[in-house]
Amino acid sequence: MAIPPDFAEDAIARCSRTIRQHSKSFSLAARLLPQPARDEAVVLYAWCRYADDAVDEAPPGEAPAALARLERELDTIYAGHPQPDPVLAAFQQLVQRRAIPRLYPAELLAGMRMDVEGARYPDEATLLRYCYRVASTVGLMMCHIMGLRRGDALQQAAHLGLAMQITNICRDVAEDWGRGRRYLPADAVRRAGLEPAPAAPPPDGEAALPPETHAPFARVTRDLLARADDFYRSGHRGFDALPWQSALACEAAARVYRDIGRVIAARGHDPSAGRAWTSRGRKLWLVGRALLGAAARAPMRLWLRLRGRGFAPPETTLAFEDLDRQPGGAR
Numbered sequence: 001m002a003i004p005p006d007f008a009e010d011a012i013a014r015c016s017r018t019i020r021q022h023s024k025s026f027s028l029a030a031r032l033l034p035q036p037a038r039d040e041a042v043v044l045y046a047w048c049r050y051a052d053d054a055v056d057e058a059p060p061g062e063a064p065a066a067l068a069r070l071e072r073e074l075d076t077i078y079a080g081h082p083q084p085d086p087v088l089a090a091f092q093q094l095v096q097r098r099a100i101p102r103l104y105p106a107e108l109l110a111g112m113r114m115d116v117e118g119a120r121y122p123d124e125a126t127l128l129r130y131c132y133r134v135a136s137t138v139g140l141m142m143c144h145i146m147g148l149r150r151g152d153a154l155q156q157a158a159h160l161g162l163a164m165q166i167t168n169i170c171r172d173v174a175e176d177w178g179r180g181r182r183y184l185p186a187d188a189v190r191r192a193g194l195e196p197a198p199a200a201p202p203p204d205g206e207a208a209l210p211p212e213t214h215a216p217f218a219r220v221t222r223d224l225l226a227r228a229d230d231f232y233r234s235g236h237r238g239f240d241a242l243p244w245q246s247a248l249a250c251e252a253a254a255r256v257y258r259d260i261g262r263v264i265a266a267r268g269h270d271p272s273a274g275r276a277w278t279s280r281g282r283k284l285w286l287v288g289r290a291l292l293g294a295a296a297r298a299p300m301r302l303w304l305r306l307r308g309r310g311f312a313p314p315e316t317t318l319a320f321e322d323l324d325r326q327p328g329g330a331r
Contacts, residue, residue, distance in 0.1 A: 031249075032248050032249035032252055033245060046087050051070050051112065052112070055070070071109055073088060074102070108138070110133050114130055121184070124185050128323075131166060139157040143313070144314060148311060154316065156236075157235070159231040160232065163229075164253075164257045171275060180202050188224075192219040225261045236254065252290040
């Protein structure tokens with residue numbers, strides 16, 4: 001069911017402008033969704049962007065206050081209070097209609113708090129918690145929008161979020177360093193030969209990665225992308241639990257993000273080589289590959305349909321503590 005007409009024009013138009021401006025990859029994938037899910041995915045993305053911008057664009061020293069305001073707004077959204085902002089109003093109707101658990105947007109804000117408070121990442125477990133908060137939660141909310149055939153696919157949706165966020169982190173090592181952030185786990189950096197693991201300097205947007213970090217950070221990036229591949233493979237196994245157009249959109253997005261890892265690897269995982277990206281032509285080719293994948297899953301879909309497996313919002317909530325963090329086997 002789409003957002004009702006009284007909210008559609010203002011909210012959907014505003015949200016659509018936001019997604020086109022800030023995320024070409026997400027915008028491409030969203031266009032592959034069926035219309036009702038597309039409108040609701042755009043609303044979800046716009047709320048995430050609204051929250052992100054509120055923190056990132058806050059004046060110096062005021063990010064904690066901006067985050068506290070977002071947390072209060074979330075309380076009012078789930079309490080059913082009227083929302084004056086079209087994005088907040090549309091998001092409120094979305095969470096009510098699709099029964100989106102409060103845990104997910106609350107955890108997303110908790111991930112933002114990790115950034116605001118300058119969280120350190122001593123090990124992979126801490127990094128995966130951050131990735132769950134800022135990325136897996138979005139995939140889990142999307143499951144409520146798209147509907148699933150089976151509840152265990154929540155694990156695979158969360159794994160896909162982990163994979164995509166790890167890819168983002170590996171792409172942005174140098175950029176994050178300039179912002180005063182080092183997401184690469186300290187224990188992995190030490191194993192890669194850099195002792196002690198250096199903390200990023202205070203954010204000034206200009207600090208370059210020290211030359212002595214390049215080779216160790218490249219080794220850590222290589223290993224993290226291998227972990228991301230485990231999570232991508234698990235996420236792929238969940239596509240048959242989605243309606244076919246939704247599966248196509250998710251697979252297209254996954255292929256585009258995973259291809260960023262290919263570009264990083266082709267550069268020797270060098271964090272100083274510049275931001276990795278995928279060309280528009282390559283993205284379209286990857287969408288074609290996703291179409292072939294959807295066709296290959298058609299017999300399985302028919303079999304599940306004959307068995308009466310329908311699509312419905314998940315009835316359970318997947319917390320980080322319940323997440324399988326070794327989908328490819330122990331390392």
